Amino acid sequence: MIRLRSVGKRYGGRTLFERLDLDLVPGKTTVIMGPSGSGKSTLLRICNQLERHDAGVVSVEPIEIPAGLPEREWQRRATALRRRTGMVFQGYQLFPHLSVIDNVTLAPRFVRGVQRAVAEARAKELLELVGMAAAVDRFPARLSGGESQRVAIARALATEPEVLLLDEPTSALDPTSTEGVVQVIRDLRRRGFTLAMVTHDPDLGRSLADHLIELPQAARC
Amino acid sequence: MFIHILLRIRLVDPASEAKSLHRRAVAVGHHAPMLRVLACLAFSAAAVAQLPLPQRYRDAGVLRWASDAEGGAPFVFLDPARPELGEIGFEVEIADELGKMLGIAMRRVQAPFANLVQTLERDDCDFAMNGLEPTDARRVQVRFTRPYYVFQQQLSVAPGTTGVRTLADLAGKRVGALGESQSHKLLLAHPGIETVVYESSTTAYEDVLNGRTVAALADLPIARGLRPLYPRLVDVGEPFGEDYYVIAVRMDGADLQAVLDEAVGTLIANGTLERIYRKWNLWVPAEARLAEPEVVRKVRDGKAAEGAGEIAWGPAMASLGKAALVTFGISVASFALAVVVGLCIALVRLHGPLPLRWCAVGYVEMLRGTPILVQLLLLYYGLGSIGWLREMAPFAWVFKTDDYTAVRISILGLALNYSAYEAEIYRGALLAIPRGQREAAQALGLTTAQSLRHVIVPQALRLSLAPSTNDFIALFKDSSIVMVITVVELTKQYQMLANASGRFIVLGFVTCGLYLCMSLPLAFAARRFERRLDKDRA
Numbered sequence: 039m040i041r042l043r044s045v046g047k048r049y050g051g052r053t054l055f056e057r058l059d060l061d062l063v064p065g066k067t068t069v070i071m072g073p074s075g076s077g078k079s080t081l082l083r084i085c086n087q088l089e090r091h092d093a094g095v096v097s098v099e100p101i102e103i104p105a106g107l108p109e110r111e112w113q114r115r116a117t118a119l120r121r122r123t124g125m126v127f128q129g130y131q132l133f134p135h136l137s138v139i140d141n142v143t144l145a146p147r148f149v150r151g152v153q154r155a156v157a158e159a160r161a162k163e164l165l166e167l168v169g170m171a172a173a174v175d176r177f178p179a180r181l182s183g184g185e186s187q188r189v190a191i192a193r194a195l196a197t198e199p200e201v202l203l204l205d206e207p208t209s210a211l212d213p214t215s216t217e218g219v220v221q222v223i224r225d226l227r228r229r230g231f232t233l234a235m236v237t238h239d240p241d242l243g244r245s246l247a248d249h250l251i252e253l254p255q256a257a258r259c
Numbered sequence: 260m261f262i263h264i265l266l267r268i269r270l271v272d273p274a275s276e277a278k279s280l281h282r283r284a285v286a287v288g289h290h291a292p293m294l295r296v297l298a299c300l301a302f303s304a305a306a307v308a309q310l311p312l313p314q315r316y317r318d319a320g321v322l323r324w325a326s327d328a329e330g331g332a333p334f335v336f337l338d339p340a341r342p343e344l345g346e347i348g349f350e351v352e353i354a355d356e357l358g359k360m361l362g363i364a365m366r367r368v369q370a371p372f373a374n375l376v377q378t379l380e381r382d383d384c385d386f387a388m389n390g391l392e393p394t395d396a397r398r399v400q401v402r403f404t405r406p407y408y409v410f411q412q413q414l415s416v417a418p419g420t421t422g423v424r425t426l427a428d429l430a431g432k433r434v435g436a437l438g439e440s441q442s443h444k445l446l447l448a449h450p451g452i453e454t455v456v457y458e459s460s461t462t463a464y465e466d467v468l469n470g471r472t473v474a475a476l477a478d479l480p481i482a483r484g485l486r487p488l489y490p491r492l493v494d495v496g497e498p499f500g501e502d503y504y505v506i507a508v509r510m511d512g513a514d515l516q517a518v519l520d521e522a523v524g525t526l527i528a529n530g531t532l533e534r535i536y537r538k539w540n541l542w543v544p545a546e547a548r549l550a551e552p553e554v555v556r557k558v559r560d561g562k563a564a565e566g567a568g569e570i571a572w573g574p575a576m577a578s579l580g581k582a583a584l585v586t587f588g589i590s591v592a593s594f595a596l597a598v599v600v601g602l603c604i605a606l607v608r609l610h611g612p613l614p615l616r617w618c619a620v621g622y623v624e625m626l627r628g629t630p631i632l633v634q635l636l637l638l639y640y641g642l643g644s645i646g647w648l649r650e651m652a653p654f655a656w657v658f659k660t661d662d663y664t665a666v667r668i669s670i671l672g673l674a675l676n677y678s679a680y681e682a683e684i685y686r687g688a689l690l691a692i693p694r695g696q697r698e699a700a701q702a703l704g705l706t707t708a709q710s711l712r713h714v715i716v717p718q719a720l721r722l723s724l725a726p727s728t729n730d731f732i733a734l735f736k737d738s739s740i741v742m743v744i745t746v747v748e749l750t751k752q753y754q755m756l757a758n759a760s761g762r763f764i765v766l767g768f769v770t771c772g773l774y775l776c777m778s779l780p781l782a783f784a785a786r787r788f789e790r791r792l793d794k795d796r797a
Contacts, residue, residue: 197704
């Protein structure tokens with residue numbers, strides 16, 4: 039379980055949040071909402087340390103990342119933490135030089151040391167789960183937005199993360215594509231995955247949330 | 260009549276010739292007033308009596324003579340100890356004397372020795388005087404004057420070399436000579452000797468001392484002129500052979516040839532040349548033959564041997580093909596190395612610790628900001644001659660002395676230079692990869708090194724494909740510069756064949772064709788690969 043204790047973050051002269059506590063409870067879906075600039079994406083990125091926090095502690099047993107660690111030590115612990123989380127970005131961020139199957143098998147093969155054949159078999163299962171089984175050999179440039187995001191979800195799941203972080207996964211999609219992606223997220227939720235999602239869509243957020251966090255507008259100092 | 264009489268002036272003794280002219284002028288009654296004036300002028304200017312230079316040169320106000328000052332002692336050179344003297348040398352003094360005699364300013368034109376004849380043919384100068392020998396190949400391209408110097412050949416070796424006294428002792432050994440010189444031709448006439456061609460005599464001597472060649476063969480004036488620079492070299496055996504230095508003029512310059520020929524004859528007869536040669540320690544007894552009519556006739560009026568200037572196309576094409584392979588090998592090997600080194604430098608510059616980043620910046624700026632020619636000369640003749648460096652790994656493998664030393668140093672030099680350019684291309688490409696890609700890789704748990712290896716660098720290499728291909732094609736052409744460190748690649752082979760045969764156009768097209776055969780497929784392949792990538796991206 040990812041746990042944030044007394045976490046604070048300042049950004050561009052503003053305090054986004056301070057002394058914030060958050061537990062991403064296993065098997066539950068946590069939805070983070072708030073107005074633009076409230077720091078909801080930053081909070082999600084602090085959960086997997088793509089963003090460093092200024093105060094408090096982020097932990098995933100037994101890894102503890104207090105604020106202010108020396109760079110090299112922070113890198114080491116952050117990499118270990120990231121290996122236990124999955125992240126889906128608003129802009130998909132598929133690797134354009136790799137085919138769909140290679141995108142999904144990259145982390146299992148090179149981070150977890152899984153053999154190629156095993157990784158590919160698992161990747162095909164995941165692509166089936168997100169409805170992209172027919173696209174294994176296609177390149178990202180040949181996918182629609184919704185297809186790309188579903189592949190991105192499969193890629194994040196391929197590392198068998200303890201929690202899947204979704205940063206506005208539907209905000210760049212048209213309604214039809216959004217429906218397909220939301221369907222995949224509902225399916226994951228039903229299967230008991232631990233999810234944390236940032237969204238600016240209140241209806242979607244409320245319909246998915248087991249826990250709902252609403253961040254206020256950040257205060258300028 | 261005026262011209263006719265002037266042309267008959269022999270300047271052996273200007274004063275007596277002027278008196279004779281005066282007598283003749285008196286005999287030609289109807290031209291008496293004008294010739295009387297002329298005779299008076301001749302009397303008063305007897306010490307610097309002038310030859311009638313053709314009018315077009317007088318109109319130009321200056322007579323341009325071509326020579327090569329590189330490694331030019333004692334011909335034409337700058338004395339590093341006394342640069343204020345300007346260019347000096349025995350040929351500079353001869354040119355000055357000719358200028359006085361012709362009553363015109365002389366201006367030296369710098370031209371590579373191997374291309375003196377072409378410089379003349381292109382009308383970039385009026386005559387060439389730089390230790391040119393009257394070879395058959397040149398005889399079909401230009402006119403010669405009578406010889407102004409009789410020269411012999413001198414063999415020089417490094418101290419401690421034993422068993423070398425004549426060319427016969429050098430079978431199977433590497434011997435250096437100035438390209439397109441008589442020494443070069445003499446060595447080629449001994450097929451058992453492995454001839455190494457140099458752009459200058461100084462570099463030929465450097466390599467003897469570096470142990471890359473066993474001996475260097477040079478004209479005696481060169482050997483004597485450069486001896487102060489290379490006091491450790493040992494001249495072995497007696498000077499041998501006999502050939503001549505002549506002045507060359509264009510085929511359509513018969514009038515200038517006649518005037519210069521006459522002027523040289525005067526300098527020989529009045530002892531001016533002997534005085535100059537003694538001053539420069541170049542006087543040898545053989546110089547007495549300069550005045551022999553038989554020598555004058557043989558050299559000036561000789562005919563080119565049957566087949567001179569002809570070219571055996573089969574062997575010529577084969578030698579160009581072989582040289583193209585050398586160019587291809589050097590280009591491919593050096594570019595492969597440049598890509599690897601350039602990528603490492605770019606990665607260090609972006610991701611390395613601060614001191615290493617500064618080192619990478621220094622590396623790029625130093626290699627980009629200095630000429631590749633200087634870098635190659637520095638590597639080959641400078642660093643390559645430092646004993647301890649030559650023995651230090653990994654330089655030992657590069658600098659060790661064998662038949663391929665120059666090729667290895669060429670590959671290293673080109674690779675180092677191009678790696679600086681490649682590093683900047685890759686740095687730009689790496690910076691162009693969106694930040695989200697790096698974050699996505701990090702989010703998957705990849706380390707920085709894994710992110711670079713599997714995500715960032717492959718994309719950056721694709722972005723840099725077009726500029727890199729451009730650099731590779733440029734390298735194919737730039738590789739010709741390695742001729743300065745004795746590598747006979749395609750351009751050098753072309754230069755040698757063209758100089759020997761005068762077939763610059765045909766051989767030039769063949770050479771360009773060979774370069775295109777190497778670079779076009781590469782350009783097509785790169786374009787095809789780019790199209791394939793675009794298809795993936797679209």
